[in-house]
Amino acid sequence: MTNLGASQSPSSSEQSSEALRASLGSRAAAVEAMLDRLIPRVEGPEARVIDAMRYATLGGGKRLRGYLVAEVAALFDGAAGEEGAYRAAASVEMLHAYSLVHDDLPAMDDDDLRRGQPSTHRKFDEATAILAGDALQTRAFEVLAETETHPDASVRIQIVLELARASGAAGMVGGQMIDMEGEGRALSLTEVGHLHALKTGCLIRYSAEAGAILGGANPEQRHRIASYGRDIGAAFQIADDVLDATATEEELGKTAGKDLAAEKSTYVALLGIDGARREAEKLADRACHVLDIFGEKADRLRDLARYVVERRS
Amino acid sequence: MTNLGASQSPSSSEQSSEALRASLGSRAAAVEAMLDRLIPRVEGPEARVIDAMRYATLGGGKRLRGYLVAEVAALFDGAAGEEGAYRAAASVEMLHAYSLVHDDLPAMDDDDLRRGQPSTHRKFDEATAILAGDALQTRAFEVLAETETHPDASVRIQIVLELARASGAAGMVGGQMIDMEGEGRALSLTEVGHLHALKTGCLIRYSAEAGAILGGANPEQRHRIASYGRDIGAAFQIADDVLDATATEEELGKTAGKDLAAEKSTYVALLGIDGARREAEKLADRACHVLDIFGEKADRLRDLARYVVERRS
Numbered sequence: 001m002t003n004l005g006a007s008q009s010p011s012s013s014e015q016s017s018e019a020l021r022a023s024l025g026s027r028a029a030a031v032e033a034m035l036d037r038l039i040p041r042v043e044g045p046e047a048r049v050i051d052a053m054r055y056a057t058l059g060g061g062k063r064l065r066g067y068l069v070a071e072v073a074a075l076f077d078g079a080a081g082e083e084g085a086y087r088a089a090a091s092v093e094m095l096h097a098y099s100l101v102h103d104d105l106p107a108m109d110d111d112d113l114r115r116g117q118p119s120t121h122r123k124f125d126e127a128t129a130i131l132a133g134d135a136l137q138t139r140a141f142e143v144l145a146e147t148e149t150h151p152d153a154s155v156r157i158q159i160v161l162e163l164a165r166a167s168g169a170a171g172m173v174g175g176q177m178i179d180m181e182g183e184g185r186a187l188s189l190t191e192v193g194h195l196h197a198l199k200t201g202c203l204i205r206y207s208a209e210a211g212a213i214l215g216g217a218n219p220e221q222r223h224r225i226a227s228y229g230r231d232i233g234a235a236f237q238i239a240d241d242v243l244d245a246t247a248t249e250e251e252l253g254k255t256a257g258k259d260l261a262a263e264k265s266t267y268v269a270l271l272g273i274d275g276a277r278r279e280a281e282k283l284a285d286r287a288c289h290v291l292d293i294f295g296e297k298a299d300r301l302r303d304l305a306r307y308v309v310e311r312r313s
Numbered sequence: 314m315t316n317l318g319a320s321q322s323p324s325s326s327e328q329s330s331e332a333l334r335a336s337l338g339s340r341a342a343a344v345e346a347m348l349d350r351l352i353p354r355v356e357g358p359e360a361r362v363i364d365a366m367r368y369a370t371l372g373g374g375k376r377l378r379g380y381l382v383a384e385v386a387a388l389f390d391g392a393a394g395e396e397g398a399y400r401a402a403a404s405v406e407m408l409h410a411y412s413l414v415h416d417d418l419p420a421m422d423d424d425d426l427r428r429g430q431p432s433t434h435r436k437f438d439e440a441t442a443i444l445a446g447d448a449l450q451t452r453a454f455e456v457l458a459e460t461e462t463h464p465d466a467s468v469r470i471q472i473v474l475e476l477a478r479a480s481g482a483a484g485m486v487g488g489q490m491i492d493m494e495g496e497g498r499a500l501s502l503t504e505v506g507h508l509h510a511l512k513t514g515c516l517i518r519y520s521a522e523a524g525a526i527l528g529g530a531n532p533e534q535r536h537r538i539a540s541y542g543r544d545i546g547a548a549f550q551i552a553d554d555v556l557d558a559t560a561t562e563e564e565l566g567k568t569a570g571k572d573l574a575a576e577k578s579t580y581v582a583l584l585g586i587d588g589a590r591r592e593a594e595k596l597a598d599r600a601c602h603v604l605d606i607f608g609e610k611a612d613r614l615r616d617l618a619r620y621v622v623e624r625r626s
Contacts, residue, residue, distance in 0.1 A: 046491050102447060108443065134411075164451050169363055
């Protein structure tokens with residue numbers, strides 16, 4: 001008997017999700033290799049903090065932020081080249097990892113699991129986790145500032161500045177503060193949107209924009225990439241809310257149902273699961289549309305916008 | 314009766330300590346005003362983290378690091394000008410403040426007092442203190458990267474890179490790790506020197522060197538300023554050990570005798586109080602000598618080297 005399924009040509013949606021999977025996989029491997037190079041093991045008494053930095057960054061994650069830097073940079077023929085793009089990709093993954101390490105601390109979200117493994121303070125200890133997070137932030141800026149990232153100092157200083165803006169008190173950290181202040185209190189849809197935009201949106205938008213800056217995008221191109229980044233960032237967080245409400249702990253590799261337990265105001269709480277899904281899809285549509293000017297070269301970025309709202313983990 | 318003391322001319326040592334006091338006071342006030350400008354109050358739910366950042370940075374401290382940036386920059390006629398120098402001075406004070414906020418946390422040194430006031434996590438809470446420290450580090454890099462600090466991007470990127478090197482896992486944070494690993498274990502004189510060089514020395518040397526970079530120093534000048542910074546950094550830490558062993562809590566504005574209680578290996582433990590004092594004085598002498606090429610313009614920096622080893626708080 002012939003297997004009819006195997007002889008059918010795959011649908012265009014299956015093809016693009018296959019192409020995205022391959023692209024995500026190969027870029028994630030390159031980001032991983034770069035992180036391994038940029039945080040080398042050392043000997044001596046300071047080794048412990050380096051080990052914790054490596055533990056917190058290496059070995060996993062979807063590398064969404066790093067992928068965005070590298071995939072957007074590849075739209076252009078910038079002077080950074082692959083080396084520079086992957087350095088910036090590794091840098092934003094360090095920044096992201098620092099925020100997770102500190103977020104998981106007992107005084108913050110008090111989470112024992114991260115990607116199915118003990119969180120950094122459980123694997124090491126609290127003091128080491130605080131220091132490793134601190135040093136990961138520092139290293140993220142250091143890597144951007146080094147000549148190898150881009151030959152032009154004015155390009156490097158621009159991405160340093162954008163990373164700082166995206167991750168400080170007016171960005172990611174501000175969002176974390178709002179998130180903690182909001183626990184147990186009902187937030188409006190506008191407030192939840194503001195919270196998401198700061199807490200996760202800024203760094204995802206930065207990732208896309210850093211790729212555009214490194215690639216030498218013109219103002220129109222950079223504006224569109226930033227808009228794409230903003231929309232998939234928002235879609236990503238809404239999808240995260242939906243996953244928290246619907247997926248199992250095994251699928252997530254972290255504690256599920258936490259938002260509900262913490263009485264956090266989420267898109268799901270405000271719009272329901274279906275309403276939240278529709279909102280995420282609307283954002284993904286808009287994100288795809290704004291990439292029109294880049295033609296087929298931006299197909300993987302469009303696939304990514306779809307993937308972000310359809311993922312199961 | 315005439316007051317004979319009043320009619321005597323003050324000694325040269327009294328004159329220079331008076332001149333240094335005035336210089337420290339006026340530069341500390343300018344750093345304070347810059348910090349107030351660079352971390353403005355905001356409204357809304359993220360206000361709490363900003364309030365904690367302001368609490369941790371404003372209102373006190375000797376501003377040794379900020380003073381070094383501004384006083385060294387004033388040796389030169391660099392393009393940064395006073396505005397740029399004080400921005401960089403405020404930046405390094407933010408970086409220093411972040412390290413103190415995290416150092417004081419229960420999981421680290423567990424200190425309730427800082428400059429005679431409740432430490433940041435006691436005044437706010439642990440989560441806010443972690444976030445405020447994180448955001449202070451970010452803001453330190455952001456301020457350096459902004460155009461207002463220096464018109465030339467290649468100068469700005471250079472100080473960003475130097476700050477990252479001085480404060481990351483191969484600098485300050487590495488030193489903190491070694492310090493924690495070393496508690497209750499006997500360290501050799503070499504190990505203690507390495508620990509000090511990383512934990513406090515790197516950031517003090519950076520402060521002097523940042524002033525030189527902003528001022529447009531030539532390589533010989535920059536090398537000498539770095540050497541000065543390294544020596545007064547080491548002298549400062551040795552003097553700190555001596556103070557911890559000899560001063561009262563009231564004089565220090567923080568818990569005294571902590572090193573002894575934590576069985577930390579210090580210069581005092583290894584060399585005795587007099588031996589440690591002599592070592593600090595030797596370093597201060599060398600720091601003064603290396604400034605010869607700058608003539609009288611460097612008098613306050615020489616006074617500072619003396620002050621660092623003679624201070625009582």
